[in-house]
Amino acid sequence: MEISYINEIMEKGRLIHRGAEAILYLVDFLGTKAILKLRTSKKYRNKELDNLLRRRRTAREANILYHLYKNNFPAPKLYYVNLERNAIIMEYLEGLVLKEYINKLENSDELYKIGYDIGKLVAHLHNLNVIHNDLATRNFIVTKEKRIYLIDFGLSMFSHEYKEKALDIDVFKRVLDVTHPDECDMIFDTFIQVYTKNALDSKETINFYYKLSKMGRYHIRGG
Amino acid sequence: MSTYVLGIESTAHTLGMAIVDEKLNILSDVREVYRPSRSLGIDPHDAAEYLSKKAGYVFKETLKKASVTVEDIDAIAYSMGPGLGPCLRIGATIARLLSCKYNKPLYPVHHAIGHIELVRLYYNLNNPLVILVSGGHTLISSFTNNRWRVYGETLDITLGNLLDMFAREIGLGFPGGPKVEELASKGSRYIELPYTIKGTNLQFSGLLTNVVSLYKKNIYTLKDLALSLQETAFSMLVEASERALTQLNNDSIAVTGGVASNDRLYAMLVEMGEEHGLKVYRLPKRLNSDNGVQIAVVGLKMYLSNVEPVDVENAIIKQRWRLDEVEVVWR
Ligand SMILES: Nc1ncnc2c1ncn2[C@@H]1O[C@H](COP(=O)(O)OP(=O)(O)O)[C@@H](O)[C@H]1O
Ligand SMILES: [Mg+2]
Numbered sequence: 001m002e003i004s005y006i007n008e009i010m011e012k013g014r015l016i017h018r019g020a021e022a023i024l025y026l027v028d029f030l031g032t033k034a035i036l037k038l039r040t041s042k043k044y045r046n047k048e049l050d051n052l053l054r055r056r057r058t059a060r061e062a063n064i065l066y067h068l069y070k071n072n073f074p075a076p077k078l079y080y081v082n083l084e085r086n087a088i089i090m091e092y093l094e095g096l097v098l099k100e101y102i103n104k105l106e107n108s109d110e111l112y113k114i115g116y117d118i119g120k121l122v123a124h125l126h127n128l129n130v131i132h133n134d135l136a137t138r139n140f141i142v143t144k145e146k147r148i149y150l151i152d153f154g155l156s157m158f159s160h161e162y163k164e165k166a167l168d169i170d171v172f173k174r175v176l177d178v179t180h181p182d183e184c185d186m187i188f189d190t191f192i193q194v195y196t197k198n199a200l201d202s203k204e205t206i207n208f209y210y211k212l213s214k215m216g217r218y219h220i221r222g223g
Numbered sequence: 224m225s226t227y228v229l230g231i232e233s234t235a236h237t238l239g240m241a242i243v244d245e246k247l248n249i250l251s252d253v254r255e256v257y258r259p260s261r262s263l264g265i266d267p268h269d270a271a272e273y274l275s276k277k278a279g280y281v282f283k284e285t286l287k288k289a290s291v292t293v294e295d296i297d298a299i300a301y302s303m304g305p306g307l308g309p310c311l312r313i314g315a316t317i318a319r320l321l322s323c324k325y326n327k328p329l330y331p332v333h334h335a336i337g338h339i340e341l342v343r344l345y346y347n348l349n350n351p352l353v354i355l356v357s358g359g360h361t362l363i364s365s366f367t368n369n370r371w372r373v374y375g376e377t378l379d380i381t382l383g384n385l386l387d388m389f390a391r392e393i394g395l396g397f398p399g400g401p402k403v404e405e406l407a408s409k410g411s412r413y414i415e416l417p418y419t420i421k422g423t424n425l426q427f428s429g430l431l432t433n434v435v436s437l438y439k440k441n442i443y444t445l446k447d448l449a450l451s452l453q454e455t456a457f458s459m460l461v462e463a464s465e466r467a468l469t470q471l472n473n474d475s476i477a478v479t480g481g482v483a484s485n486d487r488l489y490a491m492l493v494e495m496g497e498e499h500g501l502k503v504y505r506l507p508k509r510l511n512s513d514n515g516v517q518i519a520v521v522g523l524k525m526y527l528s529n530v531e532p533v534d535v536e537n538a539i540i541k542q543r544w545r546l547d548e549v550e551v552v553w554r
Contacts (some may be wrong), residue, residue, distance in 0.1 A: 020465045044461055044494035046454040048413040099470070134422040136470055155420060167378070171422035177547075178365060178372045179470055212378075 003085050010036055021057070021154060029089050034079055037061075039086040039154070054086045057154040062088055064130055064153040071128050074121065074149045093149050098140035102180055102187075111186040117148045118187070119194025122168070125150065126199050129160045135172035137179060162201045166209040169195070173213065227291055228298045228526060229321070230519025233314030234306025234334045235359060236265055238274040240285040241515030242296070243523055247344055251288035252509075252516050253281050259397055271309035278317055285515070293325050298532070300522020303331035304541030306359065311540040319535050328532035330522040335360050335546045337517030339371055342479040344520055346504045352473040354464055354492070357480030357513070358383035358398075361460070363423060363467045364546065369554070373547050374467045375423025382482050385427045385456055392435045393445060403449050404485050410450025414443055418455055423463045423470075430455060457488045461495050468499055477504045484508040528553035 013027035013036060025036040039054040041047075062081035065088070069077050076090040096104070098114070105111070118140070125132060132139070133155035141149045157164075172191070176184040196202045225244045232239040232254075239254040255277035257270040286293065301318035304311055322329040338360075339353045353364045353371070361383070362376035380388070383400065390399020395406075417433050419426040434452050437443055464476070476496050482488065483505050496503040510516060526532075530553050 020462070020469050042458075042462075042495075043498070044491040045458050046413050049415075049418075049454055049458060052415065053418065133420075134466070136422060136466075138470060155422070167421050167424070171424060174374060174424075175422070175470060178367060178374050181368050181372075 001080060001082065003082065006036070006082060006085055006087055006089075010038070021054075026092060027089070029079060032079075033092045034089050035076065035092050037088045037090065055083055058083055058086045058088060060156060061153040064156050064158075065090060067128065067130065067158075068125075073124055073128060074147065075153070076149065076151060093141045093143060093151070095141045095143035095149075097138050098142055098148070099137040099179060101142045102137060102183055105183075108183075108186065111183050112190045113146075114148070115187040115190030116194050118172075119191040120198055121148060121150060122172070122191075123195050123198035123202070126165045126168070126205075129158050130156060131159050131164045131168050132156050133168065133171070135168055136175045160201075162204040163208055165199070165201070165205040166212055169205070169209045170212050226298075226523070226527070227289070227296045228300060228519045228523040229285070229296050230332070230337075230515040230517070230522055231299070231301040231314045231318050232334070232337070232513055232515045232518045233274055233310050233317075234302050234304070234513065235310055236270055237513040238277055238281055238313065239513060239515035239518075240281050241519045242285060242289040242291055243516060243519040245523065245527065247520060247523070249516050250291065251285045252514055253284040253288060254514060255281055265307075265397075267307040267309045270307065271313055274310060274313045278313065282317070282321075293321070296325070296327055298328045298330060298522055298526040300330040300332050300518045300525070301538070302334045302337065302518050303539070304334065304544040306334060306540075306542060308540065308542050311542065315538055315540050319538050322538070323535055328526065329535065329538055330525045330530065330532055331538060332518045332521045332525075333544060333546065333549045334513075334518075335362070336371060336549055336551070337521050338479045339364060339477075340521050340524070341510060341517040342477045342504060342506050344524075345506055345510070346477070348475050348477060348504060350473050351475045351477040351504065352464065352468055352471060354460065354476070354478045354483075355480045356382045356460070356478065356482035356488070358387065360480060360546075361425065361427075361482075362546065363464055365467070365471050365473060366551075369551050370547050370549065371551065373545070374471070375425070375463045377425045377427060378421070379426050379428040380431065382427065382456060382460065383480070385431050385452075386482065388431055389434060389449075389452055393438055393448075398481070400482055400485060403453065404487065406446055407449035407453045407487065410444070410446035410448075412447045412450070413454060414447055414451040416451055416455045418459060420459050420463055423467045425459050425463055427456060427459075453485075453487055457485075457491050460488070461491045464492070465495050465499075468501070473501070475504060476501050479506060479511055481512045483511045524553045 009027040013025035017024040065078035080089040139152040241252040257273040361381040387399040395402040
């Protein structure tokens with residue numbers, strides 16, 4: 001595929017998001033509605049480091065999307081990747097980002113269902129030995145049918161280590177704490193129960209997670 | 224009638240005392256800093272002994288510079304934690320002594336809240352994303368529901384530790400931050416180093432191990448290693464901060480703590496902030512490092528909001544104390 005084609009569909013597409021590390025367009029890719037994700041350069045970052053990170057993350061996201069697709073995990077399907085342009089083209093998921101979905105909720109019973117679904121989803125992900133590394137509520141999409149999908153695998157990695165899994169959970173909890181302080185407990189308690197039931201090594205993972213969250217994390221100053 | 228609050232800071236290597244008034248004017252700001260020997264790190268007992276020897280002098284100077292007598296002081300605030308036990312005990316002991324002897328109300332202050340509130344109050348910020356980078360902390364925080372929530376932080380060593388330990392390894396002495404900065408400014412080539420970010424959390428210890436082992440191989444110049452270390456570590460922090468911003472609704476960015484004095488880090492944050500239309504605030508460099516002012520301003524707020532002072536017997540220390548455990552009732 002030519003870079004000129006990517007540029008063309010981008011120009012014809014609609015910008016839908018300017019994020020922390022990428023710009024996303026809704027495009028027409030070979031006749032199909034799709035998302036084009038371009039990792040753009042960061043002005044603050046050293047040029048070489050910047051190029052290196054963008055390439056590596058694009059490759060990693062593509063790899064993981066493909067792995068997840070093969071394993072029936074709810075994530076966008078990978079259509080195409082271009083490492084020269086740091087571009088990924090993937091399935092367009094119509095819906096709301098979980099963060100907005102939660103903010104618009106009228107019925108708090110739904111919070112249990114969210115906790116339940118995400119508990120299953122993260123257990124499934126970890127059972128496939130994938131660590132997401134950024135389980136923020138803006139990285140889930142809820143469709144009209146109320147199915148939850150996970151997106152944004154730029155920081156993800158393959159690992160089966162329970163410590164990494166626990167860190168994933170820690171990130172999720174912190175995000176809930178700060179962005180959804182009123183809903184946090186209802187979502188998280190169910191999440192933990194369901195995760196524990198469904199994830200491999202969940203005992204080790206959860207124990208380590210609790211250790212992490214209790215740790216004062218005050219570090220003796222070096223000198 | 225003016226209100227005067229004395230703040231006492233002693234969480235690690237600095238004994239700082241300061242007096243502020245109700246308009247947040249800094250009337251005095253006196254410090255003595257313990258410098259460990261070149262080869263060894265900070266020894267808490269050594270540091271505490273040093274701080275205790277300086278206490279009398281620092282106290283007298285603080286009053287003299289402010290032209291205030293002990294009787295004029297309305298309240299005393301001290302850093303209760305987190306920090307090194309022996310050092311914390313010096314500050315707490317001075318605070319208890321002064322409180323009993325002169326019958327003044329006593330307020331315990333969380334050291335990190337001191338750093339954060341000082342920059343917030345100094346620039347009168349509404350809802351900043353605060354990046355606290357010091358020897359003891361590396362965290363990204365935002366205020367919701369009466370608490371400074373920790374949105375991201377280091378999962379192992381702090382950014383201050385990283386720079387200090389690198390400096391020590393290459394024989395630059397303590398504190399390493401400014402020396403690494405100077406060295407890095409002369410570097411030209413980026414050498415790849417481990418870049419570890421988990422959402423908005425960071426890990427620096429792999430980076431430290433790696434850069435030290437490259438140094439020992441003797442194939443790269445110190446300047447380039449220093450440059451690469453800074454570029455990698457700071458990019459991680461700026462990226463984590465940017466990720467935090469996309470999830471929150473802050474209207475400004477503030478950076479504080481000793482490492483905030485690094486001009487490269489500040490420049491990177493400014494560039495990141497511009498993309499979001501947010502201004503980046505940082506204190507005059509002197510106020511980034513540990514000081515009594517940060518403790519005094521929080522004490523002042525507590526005193527003016529009629530927060531119940533602690534009894535002398537409850538004026539303890541907390542070596543470990545998470546920022547988000549503190550309920551801010553005085554704002
Ligand atoms: N496959 C997709 N379908 C629909 N919307 C998407 C898809 N991928 C991303 N988005 C939208 O774009 C936003 C940013 O995407 P993301 O991959 O998380 O990039 P960033 O690294 O900038 O966070 C998401 O929050 C979501 O609103
Ligand atoms: Mg995202």
